[in-house]
Amino acid sequence: MGITFDLLAKAAREEKLAHFLLFHGSGTIEREKAVLELALMLNCLEESDHKSKPCRECMACKKILSGNHPDIYLVRPPKTSIGIEQITQLQEKLYRKTYDGKYRVCLLDQAEKLTLPAANALLKITEEPPANTVIVLSTANAEGIITTLRSRAQEVFFSPPDEGTWAEEIEAFRLSGGDPDLARKIQEAGITPVKNRISLYLEMITQRDFLKMFNLFPMERDESVLFLQVLAVAIKEKILRGEQSPEVLKEIIQTTEMIRRQVNHRLVLEVLALKHLRLGGTDLG
Ligand SMILES: [Zn+2]
Structure with missing residues (x-):
């Protein structure tokens, strides 16, 4: 059912990516890094060769890496949940033209905290997918996402890091x-x-x-x-x-x-x- 990030990256480089993704497993920071990587691959301006994307040096890459790219959105629960107001606000932005980039990338962090009305509003968005837009739901636990929404998403599972690769304590x-x-x-x-x-x-x-x-x-x-x-x-x-x-x-x-x-x-x-x-x-x- 799910695919690996490497396969997803290949699809992104070839611009054959699904519009609605569900990242689950591992940790919040690990998944957030993967979304950033995806945004880089999709927007990198390096033209010569797919394999050198992202170059991390072109204007688009630099903007994304410094957190200043106008087409990259991050939605987090302000308190305990992501409510309908946040999804409505997001929706208004999604159907506009992208400012700068080729792709708009939108991360919904802790997606298990979507309220039911918010999840339903998001479901409507996925039914009429905005152009050049990739929406990523990110959660530690995919079971926390309502089935109707989950079934529309391409799932990408992240294994937890090995002890040997864990750089922190x-x-x-x-x-x-x-x-x-x-x-x-x-x-x-x-x-x-x-x-x-x-x-x-x-x-x-x-x-x-x-x-x-x-x-x-x-x-x-x-x-x-x-x-x-x-x-x-x-x-x-x-x-x-x-x-x-x-x-x-x-x-x-x-x-x-x-x-x-x-x-x-x-x-x-x-x-x-x-x-x-x-x-x-x-x-x-
Ligand atoms: Zn680049």
Whole structure:
């Protein structure tokens, strides 16, 4: 179903590209770089040879690389979602002539956050595709895109980077289980505090010492979500080694969802820890 970026790049160089693309997998920054690369290939003015595109030196390439190209748009959720107003604003621009370039490239970042009306408005746009325009939906998880919209898109899957090619903190990458977005969040929060919190929690479970919780859980909401995401990675590894019941992972995922839905995070973390204690310590195999 999906194709690789290399195949897509070939199509772009030959100007045989689909108008509506869905980039998924890997991390936000990795996908954004790929969109930039695509915009370069489509707009590069180098004429002599397809294979030397993008040259990164012509006027079009330079404008794109400096973030000053008027035909490259980036739409991001201003808060928690991409709403209908943003798609309507975009639509007004899409049917005008391109300013400068050969191709207009439009990236919708975190496309899983499109509201239903916004997704439907976008669907209408794809039914009457504007000329010389490529729209790219970008998401970590393609399942979050409504089926009607997803089925219209050419899917391009990005594998997560290998540990060896990960240029940033390797320890953050390991703690994230190979998820670039999560690894960057860990770096931002600080590797040591994140690691300490996880060890303290696992210690509490193995020693069945519920009082340790008081040192552990004065956490903010965002910190709680990050803690649970990293804990989920650690628990997955334990499940694979047969040291932990898969039930625990299910509870962690549900707890994360509840915190995202604004339920009192301290309360649900305590409930999770109690359930985890009941389901058994991490050293019980
Ligand atoms: Zn160029």
